[in-house]
Amino acid sequence: MILVLVETQADGVELLSAEALTFARGIAASGDGDVQALVVGPHPAATLEGLAAHGVSAVHHADDERLAAYSAAAWAAAAIDAAKTTGATTLLAAASPRGNEVLAHVAARLDLSMAANAVTADAGTAGTLVVRRQVMGGAALEEVHLSGAAGAPALVTMAGHAVDPAPAAAPSSPSVSVFAPALTDADLVARVVRSEPVVNESGALTTSRVVVGAGRGVGGAEQFGDLLELTELLGGALGVSRVVTSLGWRPHHEQVGQTGSRVSPDLYLACGISGAIQHWAGMSSAKTIIAINTDDEAPMVTKAHYAVIGDLHEIVPAVNAEIRKRKG
Amino acid sequence: MNTLVCIKRVPAASSAVTLTDDAMGVDTRHVGYTTSPHEECAVEAAVQLVETHGGTAAVLTVGPEDALEQLRDALAMGVRSAVHVVADSDAFGPADVARAVADVVGARAGSDDAVDLVLLGNDAADTGDFQVGIRLAYRLGWPVVTGVRSFQVIESAEGGRVAALGDGPDGVEHFDVPLPAVLTVKEGGITPRYPSLPGRIKAKKAPVENVTPGFEPAGSGRVRLHLPPEQPSQVQILGEGADAAPALVDVLEQIGVVGR
């Protein structure tokens, strides 16, 4: 049985967790029984509906007022309790900051291996799980074989956007069991004591349908005017390369890639970005990729769906004018 | 206040990689090496701690002989001394690395060099395991905060604390943990300095303690590496220069991101 650690947000199951549930059904289909969900602490009412749509057979809800503030160790204690009582042979989470962190705590507490950033996982022989996981920012995949047993599950986090989230063919009406995990004071030492919402001037990078990407080719901090206008015309967010943040042209929270954000928009419009593997790692799952670049051999150009060759400072203003003209 | 900062030598390939003949590693004959970006921020933080609080900062790596290059880079940024656990990185899995670091921290306990804070990167740029810092914290019995963008050490009569912040699903999240502690740092809030020339010269003479791990590694569990399936280029060139703008906007309309 595969137990999925599900993260939630105001409207129910969080996107990466929805992907993980979809991924889990794939593993189950390859031979590892059913999929069940673990939710830790308070969560919105819509969660249950979302989990039913994903066809989970049971929902385990760790409930304790000490779980109201996030603590990775406490979440791990809850996950271990749930894995033990259910006899889960695989414990899966999204490779989100929380997912990776909680599973690493589980791994350390149970002295088990953990495979982060999996892109495929299939039941192998003799109860093993054959996992391929991204290494070097996705430039290579590492194959590992995890043994999963009741009490000592295979621990896997799933790389963001490795599958499209999709509901199950048939929704379920899962049983819900509420339990109080065994928590110690030590589990609560490193907990969130305060959080404040971020005010991101360029819009929500990871949730935007359109991301306008900007790289070294922009040429300087003062030269983003046309790109910001294009971003606004498309109702999107600006994402940048590491060169742009290292040079201090734009803030780091706009960085896309291995050490920045992973985005999965309908359109990624890469302007003056060469397409290094570490940048590609952050945007390769965009549905449509368009490159604007002076170099027709840049990897971003050859790997894109569409490209325009030339100076972005000539092309982008012309594109802006064309959009304004058509909008009338 | 003594800080130990852990770094890793990683390949700095920016385009597609090739594998070694046995598919157990990446062919690094034609690529350079660097320190994982998150760890450069951790080194900077360690140097700043000494500047504001005194005490010492040491840098540690578990890696091959050549990883001395990355230790020297950290020394050039202002760290005073280095510990080199000489080991084949490929043979050491995340649990092994955590154990090797814990052994070094343990050996210093109770001495003048006793470690109060261990800094690591959030995840290594090559293996991306996301777990060395956490495994280390459990070995030491210390609290751990991961994904730290910036932090402050607060010293008081009752003992030191760390106030750390990072990015969570609901925004900026604040943590407050007692020392000794483990933090894993993420790029974004701390800007690593460029080593100065005097720094580089000093780094050449700085002491590097070589350590041989006192155990057989359990390994990483790697069966082999694969390359992601190669996609033949299917790019459609829409044109050159400003003249291509209408063709580009046609595509934007087709995919529905610009309304007619």
Ligand SMILES: Cc1cc2nc3c(=O)[nH]c(=O)nc-3n(C[C@H](O)[C@H](O)[C@H](O)COP(=O)(O)OP(=O)(O)OC[C@H]3O[C@@H](n4cnc5c(N)ncnc54)[C@H](O)[C@@H]3O)c2cc1C
């Ligand atoms: C461990 C590690 C982690 C990393 N993590 C990240 C990460 O998270 N995100 C990231 O982005 N990078 C990351 N990098 C860096 C990455 O390897 C590249 O260095 C970086 O992505 C390059 O940025 P760039 O494309 O803007 O610059 P360049 O590679 O310099 O490319 C600039 C491009 O702009 C084009 N150009 C120049 N002038 C113009 C013009 N006027 N009009 C149109 N095009 C023009 C050029 O032809 C070129 O293709 C990482 C590197 C390492 C080693």
